[in-house]
Amino acid sequence: MPTIETDEHKSLRQAVAALGKRHGRDYDREQLWSEAAKLGYLGVNLPEAYGGGGGGIAELSLVLEELGAAGAPLLMMIVSPAICGTVIARFGTEAQKQEWLPALADGTRTMAFGITEPDAGSNSHRITTTARRDQETGDWLLNGRKVFVSGVDIADATLIVGRTEDSRTGRLKPCLFIVPRDAPGFGRRWIEMELSAQEKQFELTLDDVRLPADALVGDEDAGLLQLFAGLNPERIMTAAFAIGMGRYALSRAITYAKERTVWNSPIGAHQAIAHPLAQAHIDLELARLMTQKAAHLYDAGDDVGAGEAANMAKYAAGEACVKAVDQAVHTLGGNGLTKEFGIASLITAARVARIAPVSREMILNYVSHQTLGLPKSY
Known part of the structure; x- marks a missing residue:
């Protein structure tokens, strides 16, 4: 799989980042949802025949990550177009597709x-x-x-x-x-x-x-196949959500570390501040690579490979997000707990990426018996 993003993906990142920046941390969810829909971002993963962008989870996860990095994540993107939209697009009847997909894509209806x-x-x-x-x-x-x-x-x-x-x-x-x-x-x-x-x-x-x-x-007898068709995108999108949140916190900490002066130099010049921020950046970048791999496998139709990669991506992103937020708060010291700087609220939010939609312990169970072939403990 390609590890370097295409020019189209880079352009999409820039455009979504600009949208997120215009709305900022104090965004109005309904306004941002509506504008993102008009620009085609909400339905970027849905089929063109039903009003979508014809892309995949790779593009949709990119949109969510960039909005999160601007401090304006849209949690319902994980649910409405990613889980529900994907399941209906893959397994729904023609009537269900006609009724729901165009509306999910243009943001007029959510699920x-x-x-x-x-x-x-x-x-x-x-x-x-x-x-x-x-x-x-x-x-x-x-x-x-x-x-x-x-x-x-x-x-x-x-x-x-x-x-x-x-x-x-x-x-x-x-x-x-x-x-x-x-x-x-x-x-x-x-x-x-x-x-x-x-x-x-x-x-x-x-x-x-x-x-x-x-x-x-879908088919009454399809069982877990249809269920996991929605759960794999959920894990990939949750990883993107976590990466975006971590990037936002890290960017606030970097700006502060450059501007905050103690003993006649910015605190970012000291390795005790700089190195943990660098480590947080590395962890987020590694999690992003696994998220891109998972999205690529899913969009290519490899449900089995995507299942493993999606779980790994969600695990890596959750851990990286928590560490990035924690280090951002620590970098700002007392200011990291004030409403003015807006990072303290992420302390709780970052933990969500560790426990939902599946806990890190269950992911470790999955990898140990599905990937490593170890006996199941449950």
Whole structure:
């Protein structure tokens, strides 16, 4: 795979960076979302036939990274065009593609994604949200709970991961359903977080939510294939989100280290300040390379290779982000904890990249038994 970005990618980075800079850290989410959509950035990964840019996750992750590096990340880009848009584009019916993809691309509609449950965090095999057929009408009836679902209050629908019974084996298998926000029996409760983010988190309840037969996305028997078609982009985009956040924090620290003078010289001239910042930059660049590899493999159709690389990218980016933010705060000293410099709020936000959408420990489990061939511990 190429390790040097194309001229088109470089131009896209510059254009998105300029957009992010215009909005800045105090950005209005709706305004930035709307402008990014008009410029074609939100749907850059979606098929041209449905109003998208015809690119891939490589381009979409680049957009999110640059917005994050400007201090204006759009978290719902991970969910709406990356997860939901990708799943519908790959597995949706023609009617579903016509209904959703153009609207996701132009930003007029958004979609949330619900997979995590109170008793089924990283273990998707323990999902208890079930979907059963009404034998008389052919409708689906969904029952269950989801937690930590982002942006449900602003989403037009939520792509819900449920489980249906395999008629041949009796075992439950994962399936994906589009649930409109106003569907009867579909409830939500805001989860108050100690996290500075414009997007809110919700707990969802599904109490005999009745959906038409065409609410099912893809093949009922495809199972994990369709699910991981959305989870791999989620990991890649989360890595880009973390890299952008780390770059933003690092840039603030570098500027401060150049301007803050003690003992007649900038503090950045001292190796105790300069070397940790250099190390943070190196870690972010290495994480970016793995993220680019993961995106390249995914866009090339290598789902297996992309799965490994996406997990590694998410792990590396999460670690690099936390270290970069921590070092930025440390560089600014007391100023690093003030609202004026705007870095302290990233201390909590950076930890999200370590624990969501999959914890670093589960990634290490994946690599140890999938890549290294070691016995499973669970």
